[in-house]
Amino acid sequence: MTLSLVALQLLNGVEQGLLLFLVASGLTLVFGVLGVLNFAHGSFYMLGAYLAFWLAERTGSLLFAVLLGVPLMLLFGFLVERLAVARLYQRDHLSQVLLTYGLVLLFNELSRLLFGNDVHPVATPALLSGSFKLGEVQSWPAYRLFTSLSCLVIALLLRYVILGTRFGMRLRAGASNAEMLEVLGVDVRKLFARVFSAGVALAALAGMLAAPLTTVYPGMGESVLVISFVVVVIGGIGSVRGAFFGALLVGIADTFGKVLVPSVSSAVVYAVMAAVLIWRPRGLFGAPAEAR
Amino acid sequence: MTAPLLEVEDLHAYYGESHVLHGVSFSIAEGETLTLMGRNGMGKTTTIRSALGLLPPRRGVVRVRGHAVTGLRPHSIAQLGIALVPEGRGIFPTLTVREHLVVTARPGRWTAERTLELFPRLRERLGTLGAQLSGGEQQMLSIARALLTNPDLVILDGATEGLAPLVRQEIWTALRRLRAEGTAALVVDKEVKALLALGDRHLILVKGRIAFAGTTPQWRARAEENLALLRA
Ligand SMILES: Nc1ncnc2c1ncn2[C@@H]1O[C@H](COP(=O)(O)OP(=O)(O)O)[C@@H](O)[C@H]1O
Ligand SMILES: [Mg+2]
Numbered sequence: 108m109t110l111s112l113v114a115l116q117l118l119n120g121v122e123q124g125l126l127l128f129l130v131a132s133g134l135t136l137v138f139g140v141l142g143v144l145n146f147a148h149g150s151f152y153m154l155g156a157y158l159a160f161w162l163a164e165r166t167g168s169l170l171f172a173v174l175l176g177v178p179l180m181l182l183f184g185f186l187v188e189r190l191a192v193a194r195l196y197q198r199d200h201l202s203q204v205l206l207t208y209g210l211v212l213l214f215n216e217l218s219r220l221l222f223g224n225d226v227h228p229v230a231t232p233a234l235l236s237g238s239f240k241l242g243e244v245q246s247w248p249a250y251r252l253f254t255s256l257s258c259l260v261i262a263l264l265l266r267y268v269i270l271g272t273r274f275g276m277r278l279r280a281g282a283s284n285a286e287m288l289e290v291l292g293v294d295v296r297k298l299f300a301r302v303f304s305a306g307v308a309l310a311a312l313a314g315m316l317a318a319p320l321t322t323v324y325p326g327m328g329e330s331v332l333v334i335s336f337v338v339v340v341i342g343g344i345g346s347v348r349g350a351f352f353g354a355l356l357v358g359i360a361d362t363f364g365k366v367l368v369p370s371v372s373s374a375v376v377y378a379v380m381a382a383v384l385i386w387r388p389r390g391l392f393g394a395p396a397e398a399r
Numbered sequence: 400m401t402a403p404l405l406e407v408e409d410l411h412a413y414y415g416e417s418h419v420l421h422g423v424s425f426s427i428a429e430g431e432t433l434t435l436m437g438r439n440g441m442g443k444t445t446t447i448r449s450a451l452g453l454l455p456p457r458r459g460v461v462r463v464r465g466h467a468v469t470g471l472r473p474h475s476i477a478q479l480g481i482a483l484v485p486e487g488r489g490i491f492p493t494l495t496v497r498e499h500l501v502v503t504a505r506p507g508r509w510t511a512e513r514t515l516e517l518f519p520r521l522r523e524r525l526g527t528l529g530a531q532l533s534g535g536e537q538q539m540l541s542i543a544r545a546l547l548t549n550p551d552l553v554i555l556d557g558a559t560e561g562l563a564p565l566v567r568q569e570i571w572t573a574l575r576r577l578r579a580e581g582t583a584a585l586v587v588d589k590e591v592k593a594l595l596a597l598g599d600r601h602l603i604l605v606k607g608r609i610a611f612a613g614t615t616p617q618w619r620a621r622a623e624e625n626l627a628l629l630r631a
Contacts, residue, residue, distance in 0.1 A: 273501060273502065276494060276498050276501060276502040277502055277503075279491070279493050279494060280491040280493075280494055280502050282493070283491055283492050283493055284489055284491055286453065286473075287485065287489040287491070288502075288503065289453075289472070289473045289474045289477075290451055290453060290473045290474070290477055290483050290485070291474075291477055291482060291483070291503035291544065291545070291548055292474050292477035292478045292482075292503060292505065292548055293474055293503055294472075294474045295474065296472075394492075394493065
């Protein structure tokens with residue numbers, strides 16, 4: 108492998124990891140704060156991609172599609188929380204898996220009904236269609252740089268909200284003792300609904316940004332869901348910081364796995380997960396039991 | 400006559416099938432300090448949880464300043480001016496002391512600065528996570544956090560339980576100050592002497608029923624019987 112090829116794979120891995128972070132951060136928050144094991148989280152990624160495809164066709168601009176799509180998905184997330192997920196807070200994980208898996212089937216059928224079984228391409232915005240040269244042969248698409256930077260900005264924003272605002276404090280407090288928050292005057296239902304819909308919007312945004320890179324097709328959320336669970340476990344359940352580093356690790360491992368050991372590449376991320384868990388059974392940033 | 404700050408009437412509460420409160424009634428006037436005594440398992444915590452909407456009662460009414468709040472969610476009841484220092488203190492393990500002073504605060508007389516004057520020890524621990532505080536520090540923080548919602552009524556489910564003597568002193572002093580400022584309180588504790596010195600009126604709960612209710616002189620007038628009710 109030449110140095111420029113290594114650099115290219117590293118960049119691709121980081122980019123893939125950053126996109127994955129958008130999905131995994133919501134998944135880990137919804138589990139850590141709301142205590143809900145959300146199998147439908149990958150569907151929001153898929154719905155985001157379809158929405159981007161549909162809106163981009165109509166508005167002629169992926170940027171518009173994202174600017175319109177994210178608020179729509181925030182609202183959609185709020186509705187899903189109110190109508191379905193809110194019924195799960197007092198339930199065990201089995202009921203949660205059953206209901207959210209039901210949602211997966213529903214959203215998959217819905218997307219087939221509306222868009223068929225076809226694979227839909229989404230055009231890269233013209234402004235970002237160029238690429239950067241890396242050494243003699245390799246080049247890196249400008250669009251990937253754009254998605255990476257967008258994800259980084261969102262990661263920093265998320266960090267600020269969680270660590271630096273009162274909403275973030277409440278979110279962290281709610282993860283360990285929601286009842287205490289409630290009895291001191293905080294509407295925990297509203298807090299939970301906001302966290303859930305933010306998670307939906309983040310996953311959908313990842314789907315929108317990824318649409319030009321992966322195309323859009325039914326069931327595209329499933330593989331993302333599985334890999335996001337791997338990220339959440341590696342990072343430590345409930346930890347957004349963990350999701351960030353876990354996602355980068357998984358993105359890089361997956362990209363290099365595909366190049367170095369193509370025949371067993373799909374096993375690489377699970378090997379990484381196993382290694383991390385042997386080293387740190389609660390994941391990179393998992394809270395010890397007494398602090399949860 | 401104005402309506403009491405908090406009024407609980409004929410409260411019946413259950414855990415599943417087990418009937419724990421059998422018609423508990425009492426009221427707290429503005430600025431009054433009421434103590435709630437009783438051996439372990441007599442229903443003190445359940446009474447508090449029921450009144451605050453954490454364990455909605457099956458029967459009975461809870462009123463705040465004359466308005467029925469039964470069936471409201473706990474945050475709505477709290478917003479009427481009631482704050483809880485719960486059993487176990489309810490400190491958020493992953494929030495710093497400073498964050499506890501902000502996370503549920505509402506504007507009013509109590510500011511973070513004033514609570515730090517009340518409990519100077521917390522000032523040295525502002526950056527420390529809740530999980531790393533000592534029991535006494537946690538209790539001070541729990542009280543400070545409650546005061547920062549600027550309540551008219553503070554409910555302490557265990558004021559000094561499990562704390563070292565010096566810390567207890569500090570907490571009783573703080574409660575006397577609260578009382579002097581006109582904040583009403585409902586105080587649960589094991590230290591009967593301290594409760595009698597602090598409270599205007601007292602309740603003794605026995606198996607989910609009020610076995611005694613009266614002022615400090617009334618309590619003392621039948622001290623023998625009351626102590627027997629409290630003896631383990
Ligand atoms: N979560 C619960 N589930 C079932 N029974 C409970 C629960 N909490 C308390 N109890 C029972 O209710 C009764 C009153 O308990 P509690 O209100 O905690 O008493 P106190 O605060 O006076 O010690 C006790 O008999 C206790 O065993
Ligand atoms: Mg108790």
